[in-house]
Amino acid sequence: MHVDAIVNAANTALSGGGGVDGTIHRAAGPELDEACRKLNGCPTGEAKVTPGFRLPAKFVIHTPGPIWRGGDNNEPQLLRNSYVNSLKRAVENHCQTVAFPSISTGVYDFPLDKATKIAIDAIRTFDAPLDVTMVCFDTGTYEAYQSALAN
Numbered sequence: 001m002h003v004d005a006i007v008n009a010a011n012t013a014l015s016g017g018g019g020v021d022g023t024i025h026r027a028a029g030p031e032l033d034e035a036c037r038k039l040n041g042c043p044t045g046e047a048k049v050t051p052g053f054r055l056p057a058k059f060v061i062h063t064p065g066p067i068w069r070g071g072d073n074n075e076p077q078l079l080r081n082s083y084v085n086s087l088k089r090a091v092e093n094h095c096q097t098v099a100f101p102s103i104s105t106g107v108y109d110f111p112l113d114k115a116t117k118i119a120i121d122a123i124r125t126f127d128a129p130l131d132v133t134m135v136c137f138d139t140g141t142y143e144a145y146q147s148a149l150a151n
Contacts, residue, residue, distance in 0.1 A: 003057050003133065004095035005049075007086045009103045010062040013041050014048070020101045020137075029054040036062065045081030047089045059093055061086045065104030068111065076118055079104055083122035090130060097131045102141050112141065116148035 009020045014036035016025035025032055035050040039062075042048045047063040063086045066078035082103050090098045102119070104110035123132050136142035 001099065001133065001135075003097040003099045005059040005061050005090050005093065005098045006052070006055065006057045007047075007098060007100045007103070008060050008062045009101050009106070009108075010042065010064050012044060012064045014039055014062050014064075019106045024055070024060060027055055028052060028060065032060065045078040045085065047082065047085035049089045049093055057099075059090075059095065061089045061098070063103065065108055066110065068104065068109040071114075075104075075110065076114065079110060079115060079118050080122045083119055084126060087123070087126045087128065087130060087132075091128045095130065097133070099133045099135050101135055101137070102145070105141065112144045113148075116144045117151075120145070120148045 006024065008024045011017050011021060016022050016033060031053040032050060039048050042062055042064055044064045044066050047061050050060050052058050052060055063082040065082045066075040068075055102115060105112050105115045134145050136145055
């Protein structure tokens with residue numbers, strides 16, 4: 001798949017880690033680690049951009065999603081902010097295509113059914129001509145997004 005930007009479900013230190021974050025950092029090469037260090041982290045729900053380096057995408061948009069703590073700590077709004085701010089960074093960098101993972105639904109434990117609805121709503125209501133692809137790494141996530149898209 002070729003896209004202008006891929007979104008990285010990052011940690012707030014932008015230091016690489018497990019899951020999608022670690023995979024993107026390894027594939028992009030050590031230049032990505034250096035570029036992320038220069039950004040001095042990123043607050044939850046915000047988004048910062050680096051070049052894609054060794055990736056086929058021109059840009060990596062890093063956004064730390066919220067850790068699920070029961071839903072009473074602004075997690076839904078922070079997750080929505082992660083999607084919206086990532087889309088804003090894509091537009092600011094003249095991207096036409098962007099690929100997202102399912103932010104916060106792995107080790108950050110955001111309930112998949114809630115996360116998919118938030119993601120789809122944020123993307124659908126964002127007012128810009130972007131071609132967005134959701135990249136799902138397992139059947140359960142794919143089915144949850146299919147269900148959210150149907151509703």
